[in-house]
Amino acid sequence: MSLRTETGPYFGDFGGRFVPESLIAALDELDEAWQLAKLDPAFHDELDGLLRDYVGRPSPLTEVRRFAEHAGGARVFLKREDLNHTGSHKINNVLGQALLTKRVGKTRVIAETGAGQHGVATATAAALFGLECVIYMGEVDTERQALNVARMRLLGAEVIPVTHGSRTLKDAINEAMRDWVTNVGHTNYIFGTVAGPHPFPAMVRDLQKVIGEEARAQMLERTGTLPTAVAACVGGGSNAIGIFHAFLDDADVALYGFEAGGEGVDTERHAATIGKGRPGVLHGARSYLLQDEDGQTIESHSISAGLDYPGVGPEHSWLADVGRARYRASTDAAAMDALRLLSRTEGIIPAIESAHALAGALELGRELGPEASILVNLSGRGDKDMETAAKWFELIDGEEGA
Amino acid sequence: MSVGETIDARVAAGTGALVGYLPVGFPSLGASVDAAVALVENGVDALELGIPYSDPVMDGPVIQDATQAALANGFRLAHGFEAVRAIRAQVDAPVLMMTYWNPVVQYGVDRFADDLAAAGGAGLITPDLVPDEGDAWLAASDRTGLDRVFLAAPSSSDARLALTVEASRGFVYAVSTMGITGARADVDRAARELVERLRTAGSPRSCVGVGISTAEQVREVVSYADGAIVGSALVKALADGGVEGVAALAAELARGTRPTG
Numbered sequence: 001m002s003l004r005t006e007t008g009p010y011f012g013d014f015g016g017r018f019v020p021e022s023l024i025a026a027l028d029e030l031d032e033a034w035q036l037a038k039l040d041p042a043f044h045d046e047l048d049g050l051l052r053d054y055v056g057r058p059s060p061l062t063e064v065r066r067f068a069e070h071a072g073g074a075r076v077f078l079k080r081e082d083l084n085h086t087g088s089h090k091i092n093n094v095l096g097q098a099l100l101t102k103r104v105g106k107t108r109v110i111a112e113t114g115a116g117q118h119g120v121a122t123a124t125a126a127a128l129f130g131l132e133c134v135i136y137m138g139e140v141d142t143e144r145q146a147l148n149v150a151r152m153r154l155l156g157a158e159v160i161p162v163t164h165g166s167r168t169l170k171d172a173i174n175e176a177m178r179d180w181v182t183n184v185g186h187t188n189y190i191f192g193t194v195a196g197p198h199p200f201p202a203m204v205r206d207l208q209k210v211i212g213e214e215a216r217a218q219m220l221e222r223t224g225t226l227p228t229a230v231a232a233c234v235g236g237g238s239n240a241i242g243i244f245h246a247f248l249d250d251a252d253v254a255l256y257g258f259e260a261g262g263e264g265v266d267t268e269r270h271a272a273t274i275g276k277g278r279p280g281v282l283h284g285a286r287s288y289l290l291q292d293e294d295g296q297t298i299e300s301h302s303i304s305a306g307l308d309y310p311g312v313g314p315e316h317s318w319l320a321d322v323g324r325a326r327y328r329a330s331t332d333a334a335a336m337d338a339l340r341l342l343s344r345t346e347g348i349i350p351a352i353e354s355a356h357a358l359a360g361a362l363e364l365g366r367e368l369g370p371e372a373s374i375l376v377n378l379s380g381r382g383d384k385d386m387e388t389a390a391k392w393f394e395l396i397d398g399e400e401g402a
Numbered sequence: 403m404s405v406g407e408t409i410d411a412r413v414a415a416g417t418g419a420l421v422g423y424l425p426v427g428f429p430s431l432g433a434s435v436d437a438a439v440a441l442v443e444n445g446v447d448a449l450e451l452g453i454p455y456s457d458p459v460m461d462g463p464v465i466q467d468a469t470q471a472a473l474a475n476g477f478r479l480a481h482g483f484e485a486v487r488a489i490r491a492q493v494d495a496p497v498l499m500m501t502y503w504n505p506v507v508q509y510g511v512d513r514f515a516d517d518l519a520a521a522g523g524a525g526l527i528t529p530d531l532v533p534d535e536g537d538a539w540l541a542a543s544d545r546t547g548l549d550r551v552f553l554a555a556p557s558s559s560d561a562r563l564a565l566t567v568e569a570s571r572g573f574v575y576a577v578s579t580m581g582i583t584g585a586r587a588d589v590d591r592a593a594r595e596l597v598e599r600l601r602t603a604g605s606p607r608s609c610v611g612v613g614i615s616t617a618e619q620v621r622e623v624v625s626y627a628d629g630a631i632v633g634s635a636l637v638k639a640l641a642d643g644g645v646e647g648v649a650a651l652a653a654e655l656a657r658g659t660r661p662t663g
Contacts, residue, residue, distance in 0.1 A: 018503055018530050020460050022555035022577055024562060164466055170457065177459045182581040184557065281504040281530075282457060294479045295508030297456040 003248040003324060009198035012321060014314035017197040019284045023177070026184045031199040033104045038206070043099065050095050054128070055085045057092075057210065061218040062378075066345035067358075071365025074372040077227070079215045079243060081379045082350065088380030089211060089239045090121035094190055096207035098125035101188040108132040108187040112176045114141055114169035114235065115306035115353065116148025117380055118192030123157035125190075133157040136175045138168035141305045148384050166299040169235075169309045173283050193236025194313030197284030201313050208242030215375055216246040228372040229254040229364050232379065233356040234327065235271070235307035237316045239379035244325060254326070257316060258360035260302030261329030271300035273312040274320050274327040287314040303332040303388065304352040306380075330359035336392050338362060339382065351380030352388060405496040405524050405549050405572040408447050409607050409628050417659045418624030420445060421609055422652060423500065423633030424640065425452035425465065426485045427472030434472075435488045437640050440649040442493040445656025449489065450527055450631065453482050453501035460502075460529040462584030464634040468641065479509055483521040490522035498551060498572070500527040506539070515542035525549025525572055533569035540569065551575050554600055554608075556592040563603040573607035573628065574600055578614065584634045586613035597627045620658030630658070 009015050017027060037043040051057040059080045068076040081089035094111075101109055109131050113119030119135040126133030135152055139161040142149050152159050165171035173196075180189045191200040194208070212230075219227050230247055232240035234257035247253045262270035270276065273288050280289035282297060290298040290310035302308040319325040330338075339355035341362075342348050350358060354377070361376045368374070382389065390396045403411065412419040422441040426434050438449050454469035454477045461469070486497050499518060506514045506526070518526070525548040531539065533552055543550045549572030554563055557580060567574060578593035579586065593610045600608045610623045611631030623630035632655055639651040 016535050017532065018535055019532070020529055020555070020577075021532055021553040021558055021562070021566065022580055024532060025555070025557035025559060028559075164463075165456065165470070174457050174459050178462070178582045181460070184580060281507055283459075284530075289504075291504070291508065293508065295455075295505035296473065297504075 004245060006202070006315065008202035011201070011315045011318035013279070014285065014287050014317040015198060015201060016286050017284060018281045018286065019197045020181060022181045023184065026180065027197055027199065029104060030100070033100055034199055034203050037100055037103060047096055047099055051092065051210065055091050055095070056083065058214045059083055061215060061222060064342070064346045067342055068365065070341060071362045071374070072368070073370030074365035074368055074374050076361055076365065077219065077222070077373065077375050078378040079211060079375060081211060081239065081377060082354070082381035086117070086121045086124050087383065088117040088121070088351065089208060089242060090118045090192060091124065092210055092242070093192065093204050093207040093238060094118070094121040094125045097188070097190040098129050098131065101131060101190070102129060104188065106186050106188045108183065109190050110134045110136065110176050110179050110187055111190045111192060112169065112172040113137050113192065114172070114308060115304065115351070116141065116145040116152065116384060117306060119157070119159070120148050120151050120155070122190050123152040123155035126157060127155045134179065135159045136162050136172040136179070138162050138166070138172045140167045141169065144388060145305055145384055169305070170297060170311070193238040194241045194315055195236045195283055195285060195287065195311055201285065201315055204238055205241045205245060205315060208238050209245040211239065211242035211377060212244060212246030215243055219375060223373060226250055226253050227375040228368055229256055230375045231256045231258060231357045231361045231364060232377040233307060233353050234259050234312060234316060235309045235353065236311065237313040239377050241313060241315055243375070243377040248324060255324065256360060256364060257325055257327040258356045259327055259329045260304055260307035260356060261331040262301040264331055265329045269301035270329065271302045271307050271309060272329040273310060274316060275329050279317065282311045285314045287317040288312050304335065304356065306351070306353040307356060328360060330356040334359040336389070339389065340393065348378070349382035350378055351382050352385045354379045403496065405448055405498060406607060408496055409573060409609070412447055412659065413628050416661055418627060419447040419609065419629035420620060420656055420659045421448045421450055421629050421631040422446035422636055423450040423452055423631065424636055425454055425469045425472055426482050427454055427475060427477035428468040428640070429471065430475065431481050431485065433645060435485050437645045437648050438489045439492045440645050441636070441652045442495040444649045444652035446495065446652050448495055449497045450500045450633070451482070451485060451497055453479065453499055453505055455502040455505060458502060460582055462582045462634060464638050465583050468637045479505055483517050486518065486521040486523045496524035497522070498524050498527050498549065500529065503528060503531045511538040511542050515546045515548055519546045519548055523548070525551065527551040527575060529553060533565055536569065543571070553577055554596060556580060556590070556596050560599070560603065563599055567600060567603045567605040573609045574605045575631065576600060576608045576610045576627065578610050578612045581612065583612055593623065594626050617654050617658035620655050624659050
């Protein structure tokens with residue numbers, strides 16, 4: 001049975017639409033527009049053209065030999081989503097949803113953002129299509145990702161710091177949903193990940209699966225065979241689903257998602273939702289969730305704003321439950337070490353998010369041995385993270401930490 | 403009296419019901435019980451008792467601040483049932499709980515229903531549970547006889563209104579306007595049309611909520627709906643003026659449900 005044909009609203013026991021009734025009509029409208037767009041060659045022509053001429057797809061596949069020397073001798077290949085316009089995989093999804101916004105005749109888009117990559121991508125698409133754009137971002141994240149705030153504002157978007165709750169990504173989503181409930185008549189919510197109510201998990205997956213489709217063909221062309229394992233970081237899970245999806249029916253290809261282990265999954269400061277959470281309802285879908293006994297969401301922690309999310313997309317929860325994908329955690333420290341290692345060995349500075357997958361690949365390589373080949377989704381570039389990295393490694397005053 | 407009977411009695415008396423919202427545990431568990439009792443003693447016909455939740459997507463800043471304060475003060479779900487029991491020991495008005503869905507799921511839908519019924523609660527208002535996702539709750543509420551109040555919105559299609567009316571018991575919560583909780587100067591004309599559409603869809607009772615904060619708005623709403631629901635304004639009165647303050651506002655709002663003269 002193919003695992004690639006799931007279209008939602010449910011992925012096994014996960015997914016659904018747990019939202020106020022006020023949003024149901026908009027979700028229905030979006031779902032219908034998406035189903036029609038998927039069948040419309042003109043839509044695909046326009047999107048494919050943008051992905052090619054504006055984003056720069058297909059993104060390259062880079063073999064990283066010097067980095068791989070630290071990974072038990074396994075061959076390591078990076079899918080270079082960091083080279084996309086705006087610097088991450090987020091643009092793939094945003095362009096599709098922006099085109100859809102035009103199709104449903106709305107003139108204003110809103111989005112949540114954690115690290116700021118989805119916000120930047122949305123602000124970019126809004127500029128390109130002449131849409132009014134408001135980005136909700138947790139106040140904590142506006143501080144640790146100040147550069148991306150400036151980018152969004154330069155692109156003409158309004159950035160609203162969210163001061164309620166934990167002041168991070170989950171609260172930015174709450175605030176964006178409140179905006180959407182209020183302004184749904186002329187506003188489309190461009191959701192950034194494969195979480196949220198149907199149709200977002202399936203739609204965002206469909207818009208991101210190009211990553212894995214390209215990478216699968218590139219691996220075959222480069223090595224004549226499929227990779228032993230595919231590794232990706234998982235916050236909400238859009239880059240991971242994007243690279244996993246093409247491989248779901250390749251039973252011999254192991255799929256590994258790396259959640260943010262923060263200060264350690266046995267501490268209280270991590271974002272290992274699948275590893276340490278249990279099923280619950282948040283942001284419109286049933287999925288794994290970090291929560292207390294009463295069902296109150298627990299604040300997550302990660303050095304990486306993009307992974308600092310106590311929920312996860314329902315398709316990942318399903319893939320974990322059926323055993324098709326495995327989910328582990330990389331700590332802050334392991335991710336930062338991997339970030340520096342890739343920078344020093346390959347001249348590629350990854351986003352801290354993606355560095356969680358790199359840390360995981362180092363671990364996998366040592367386990368799988370020199371015969372293995374590992375495909376890693378390098379979901380974003382690290383420019384936005386220089387301040388965090390400079391502090392972590394004490395680079396600014398010239399004294400590098402251990 | 404059940405929620406339905408309570409509303410019907412007020413409609414029969416020529417006006418409509420006033421439903422008052424307050425969150426449990428704000429500013430403290432004891433004070434929230436006292437405030438709820440004071441609402442009833444000052445003319446509120448039915449209570450909507452909010453369960454504080456970490457991610458209240460339907461709520462505006464006033465209720466967010468209050469429920470966050472309650473959580474910070476150590477609110478636990480068990481306090482919700484305690485509050486219902488304490489209120490029901492003092493006043494006879496029906497008490498509905500307003501809760502986001504995840505706390506119910508984690509507590510166990512059947513266990514939640516049993517404990518709510520045992521505490522003397524009337525049922526649940528579920529802002530982020532639509533009937534389509536509500537099988538477990540439909541079964542548990544049928545088994546226990548609890549009321550289930552689902553929301554209807556101006557944007558709901560006729561087919562969805564029919565589904566909501568069919569699934570609801572007690573009343574249907576007609577969301578006055580497209581938006582979240584919080585006082586508004588004008589309650590949308592959309593509310594009047596929504597109530598009319600709900601009636602056409604077969605709803606025996608509709609109460610209008612979201613954005614209602616004054617006696618004048620209450621009076622206007624009960625002229626076409628079976629009840630008016632006030633939340634943020636009461637929470638703000640409690641925050642600013644304590645139990646006395648919220649009692650005074652309740653009395654004033656209740657005048658909106660009495661014949662003028």
